[in-house]
Amino acid sequence: MINLRDRIEEVGPELTSSERKVASVVLADYPFAGLQTIQQLAAVTGVSAPSITRFVSKIGCNGYQEFQRRLIGELKESHRSPVELKLTENPAQPGRFLADYAERITSQVHEMASGVSQLQFDAVCDLVGDPSRNIFLIGGRMSDCIAAMLSMHLRQIRGRIFHIPANPELWPDYILRMRKQDVLILLDFRRYQASLTELAQITSVKRHAQIVVITDRWLTPASRYAAHVLAVPTEIGTAWDGQVSALTLAEAMIVKISEQDWNATRKRIEQWDGARLQSAGAHEGIKDNQT
Template identity: 55%
Template sequence: MTTVRETIRRESANLTLSERKIGDAVLADYPFGALQTIQELAERTGVSAPSITRFVGKLGFAGYQEFQRQLITEVRESRRSPLQLKATEKLGSAGSFLADYARRATERIHEMSASVPQEQFDRVLTLLADPNRAVFLVGGRISDNIAGFLSVHLKQIRPKVHHLPPNPEHWPDLLLSIRKQDVLVLFDFRRYQRDLEHLAEIVAKQCRPSIVLITDKWMSPIARHSDHVVALPIEIETAWDTLVCAIAFAEALIVKVSEMNWPTTKDRLAAWDRLRLSPPSQPLEESDDR
């Protein structure tokens, strides 16, 4: 199902100046910015009600009510739990479940490669690879494991990488050090966490770093505070959403950040291994450049 957000962005080139103004207002507080009366939206945007009607018509809706019904459906989808997803799951044959699940996961990876532009990946990559920027990472109840995975690898590659601890009471210690030039990366998928939204709001207002949100197509509310929003596929027709795309996206970042300045990364990895309590086995042949 294509979201209203995706449709607005797809049709942006075909919109008039007034219609783009409406679209910008809807996206600025998505989806709640359009869950008001047509008169209230007209007043907020400074355009006429007929212009809003023409706007939703260009998006393919029969009227403003149908447009709002679609937004309400998206809100419901963004809050679906495993118990609700269980009612619509399609497990297929038990004898070939693993192979079928691998196929579905592969399809989600291909979907990600088609829906996330290379330019967007490169913008996030540039932020994370900049040694002058400190990087702070955190995720939700499940997705924080991916934030931790990414942070562990980034710490080996470059300095000034911080994974926020699980207890929010310990966050201020790190947040006090965030500067405007730094980066905050948040992972938040449907059944979004309010504490992460509150964190993003506070940091956006008080610290103003670049905020990168990794989320799904329904968009975490954190999107309204973010500079970069990466929407990844998570539906896989089971009671449990998949984070395979989030892991693949994180792994791709790790590979490319390490390659942005490989000589520095190489030296840091070598120093890291020398300082480990249980260093790995030495290679059979030492390089001559030591």
């Protein structure tokens, strides 16, 4: 079933001005804004309760209670563990596990490509490719390996790339470097890390940096502080969510950013390789002298 956030965005053009106010408030703090009572949401939006009822009807809910039940259901989905997912998995066909898994991943990548708009992808690449900006990257327990890969490639394309370490005690050093024009790329998938949401909040409120969040369809709470949210599919019918679509998105960003100013990229790579080879040669020379 399509999640309510996508449905709200889908029916946006059909909403009245009052209903658009409700939609804006719900999307600004999704899904938590929708978990208020209808009276509380009416007070926040300045819209009558009947208008809110018409809004939830337009997005496919039979009343405000069903609207809230679906939001709660999405919250539960966003915290399901592999143990829980195992109960509802779609087992691979006997004797062709690898081929079946590859087909699922292929389908996931195609879904990602159709779900992330070219306009949004280009806007994020333009931000990250701007050499005047510092770029900071961090991921969650499992997704930080993608942040590390992306940061390593970006370092070879341009300078001022910072991969934030996992230890929160070191974060203030990076936060204090952030300026208004800088960018934080944050990856966080279901069973989200509260510390990453806190980092996004501090970065947004105190440093006013732009945040790019790469997440799943249930959206990490950190998304509420993001200028850009890239939601990618993760479900593949097994006990383990797949991150290949997020990895593919990161690799596509690397290629696109590198080609924005290929002359500068080529020069940077040549300098990078030259420095690396010189360092290796110096190290070998020291070893030779010691023997």
